[in-house]
Structure formats: C-alpha cells, structure tokens
Amino acid sequence: MSIQWITERYEEIHSTQDALKDLAAKGAREGQIVIADMQTGGRGRHGREWISLAGNLYFSLLLRPDVNLQNVGQLGLVVGLALGRALVEMVDRPEDISLKWPNDILYGGEKCSGILIETDLNTQNQLDYVAVGIGINTKAAPEMAAVLDINNEMTMERVLHYIDQVYSSWCVGDFKDILKEWHEMAHPAGTQMSVKLGGETIAGAFDHVDEAGHLHVRLGDNTLRVVTAGDVYVTGD
Numbered sequence: 001m002s003i004q005w006i007t008e009r010y011e012e013i014h015s016t017q018d019a020l021k022d023l024a025a026k027g028a029r030e031g032q033i034v035i036a037d038m039q040t041g042g043r044g045r046h047g048r049e050w051i052s053l054a055g056n057l058y059f060s061l062l063l064r065p066d067v068n069l070q071n072v073g074q075l076g077l078v079v080g081l082a083l084g085r086a087l088v089e090m091v092d093r094p095e096d097i098s099l100k101w102p103n104d105i106l107y108g109g110e111k112c113s114g115i116l117i118e119t120d121l122n123t124q125n126q127l128d129y130v131a132v133g134i135g136i137n138t139k140a141a142p143e144m145a146a147v148l149d150i151n152n153e154m155t156m157e158r159v160l161h162y163i164d165q166v167y168s169s170w171c172v173g174d175f176k177d178i179l180k181e182w183h184e185m186a187h188p189a190g191t192q193m194s195v196k197l198g199g200e201t202i203a204g205a206f207d208h209v210d211e212a213g214h215l216h217v218r219l220g221d222n223t224l225r226v227v228t229a230g231d232v233y234v235t236g237d
C-alpha cells in the first residue's frame with residue numbers, strides 16, 4: 001500500500017486541522033494534506049493553543065483506516081514513531097531524539113514536535129476519518145521547547161515517507177513491532193514521571209505502554225495505574 005498524497009498549501013490559515021476537517025466532511029480522500037506557513041489559531045491537545053511561529057512546519061493529513069474504533073488509540077504511537085524515524089535522519093544529534101507518551105517528540109529532552117489526532121464517526125457510529133495534525137519546530141521554538149534547525153522540504157518528504165511506511169504496517173495488523181520500536185525510542189522503564197489527569201496528578205515510574213496505547217505507571221505502593229489520557233512530565237531518570 002502506498003498513500004497518494006494530495007497537498008493544499010496556504011501562506012496563512014486559521015488552523016490546518018480545521019481546514020482538513022472541512023475537506024474530510026466534503027468527502028476528501030485518504031492522503032489529503034493541508035499545509036500552511038503560518039497559523040493564526042493553531043490548536044494543540046486538550047484545546048490548548050499551538051503557538052505557530054513563522055518558518056516552522058504546520059500540516060494536517062487525512063487518514064481513513066478500515067479498523068475497529070478501539071484500535072484508533074494506537075494511531076498516536078504510529079505517527080509518533082514515523083516522526084521519530086524521520087527526525088532522527090534530519091537532525092545533527094540523532095541520539096537526542098526521543099518519544100514521550102502519548103505523542104510528543106523530544107529533542108534533548110524538550111518538545112520539538114506535537115501530534116493532534118482527531119476522529120469523526122459516520123452515522124453507523126463507525127470510524128469515518130482521522131485528522132492528524134502535526135507541528136514541527138524546524139526553525140523556531142516557543143519558550144521551553146526545542147528547535148531542530150532542519151530543512152522544511154526535506155523534513156516533509158521524510159515524514160510522509162515514514163508515515164506511509166508505519167501506517168501501512170499498522171493497517172495490516174503489525175502493531176506489536178511498532179510498539180516495540182516505539183518503546184526503544186521512548187523514555188526507558190523506570191523513568192520517574194508525573195502525570196496530570198484532569199484535576200489529579202500522579203507520580204511514579206514509567207512501566208510500559210500497552211496494546212491499546214494506554215500508559216502504565218508504577219506507583220510508590222508498587223501497583224500499576226493505567227492512564228488513558230493525560231500529560232506526562234518526566235521528572236528524573
């Protein structure tokens with residue numbers, strides 16, 4: 001399988017994610033991309049703002065996987081791994097690229113790229129489409145984030161290449177190997193972390209991410225806490 005990418009490019013847009021979802025609702029097919037040099041209303045996870053500085057990569061792409069709804073939670077790891085593979089090839093210090101649950105890419109321990117996964121269902125309550133929004137700090141970074149200093153066109157080419165590759169494996173049910181490689185690029189087991197879950201924050205050691213894409217954290221009393229959604233802060237080795 002190979003995705004046929006079709007690109008719609010804007011100098012400035014409110015959010016590539018919103019524009020892509022409009023196209024998806026009108027029947028755009030898998031492989032549709034919306035890319036912009038500038039976003040005035042870039043969105044991150046949990047409705048947060050995604051600061052969109054000039055020069056970086058901002059794009060959204062449309063996937064229409066024929067999978068069970070319960071497996072869609074794996075897609076953040078699928079796309080995260082693809083980005084990890086691509087960025088390792090692009091940056092000066094490939095050993096500094098790592099993945100953080102659920103779908104952040106770090107460079108030297110600071111976030112350099114984020115992924116926003118949004119889904120829509122059809123009238124039969126089956127998956128209609130997945131909008132994957134990606135921001136990469138290729139040229140500039142807000143405070144507390146990392147800049148990669150890499151070429152946009154080459155990065156885009158590598159990212160699409162690896163999304164196609166990893167997504168194609170996932171579509172034929174090869175999530176075990178993807179998850180294994182994801183763990184190899186992520187914080188090792190035992191890494192101390194705090195996890196913000198709505199109103200609650202828990203602290204513990206990273207254990208693993210399971211087949212559903214859920215995070216398992218070992219708490220001080222040695223029990224495992226399963227986290228389906230939250231923000232992870234690595235607090236130590």
Ligand code: BTN
Pocket residue numbers: 014015016017018039041042043044045046048050057058059060104113114115116133134135
């Ligand atoms: C995150 O919170 O880490 C996800 C950030 C995703 C940002 C990208 S930039 C392109 C696309 N358009 C948006 O409005 N958001 C995503």
